[in-house]
Amino acid sequence: MSQIALPLVTARGAETVVLGPSLAPVIEALQASDRWPFRTAILAGPARSGKSLLARWFAESGAGEAIDDADTLPENDLFHRWNRAQADGHPLLLVSNRAPGAWTIALPDLASRLGSALLIEICAPDDELAAGLMVEHATRRGLGLNEQVMAYLVPRIERSHAGIETLIETIDRLSLERKAPVTISLVRDALAERSGEFQPRLL
Secondary structure, eight states: OEEEESSSSOTTOOOEEEEOTTTHHHHHHHTTGGGSGGGEEEEEOOTTSSHHHHHHHHHHTTSOEEETTGGGSOHHHHHHHHHHHHHHTOOEEEEESSOGGGSOOOOHHHHHHHHHSEEEEOOOOOHHHHHHHHHHHHHHTTOOOOHHHHHHHTTTSOSSHHHHHHHHHHHHHHHHHHTOOOOHHHHHHHHHHHHTOOOOOOO
């Protein structure tokens, strides 16, 4: 499991992005903004997948301008920002939960420009990334996950960024409620609770 601190220099301090093979193409594409068609790319991915953090790193590193939740901007505003970036010669990164095909765009000129942009998609976490995300979320909560627990969880967890974060929240809550360490038995109950199959134990 590997991690990088993004952005490397910022007034906010270092922030961690967990890396895995499924995220490597995204990082590579962000680092190659000079090769984007019309200097424009759209970063799309599910909730809690690190899009905003990656966009902030992109902008604060001086690589170009980033617009979060770009699909919620008025079309005229977005069109103006695209034109300004072209005039200034700066790469423009548009961030959204949805790929541009799912946007509703009335302005034909804007639609054609977005259709020409490079689409960078954040996919579901692979095993390495899923494990790294679990460790990162657990560390933030001061929660210990030993090797046996990790080996049990990795093949069983939901393959989504938000699902992994919510599972760690559930494990943390059960650990606190039971005043017990994180064991395979406890994480089995957490998985069952997340799937709706959890039955409280009788005391």
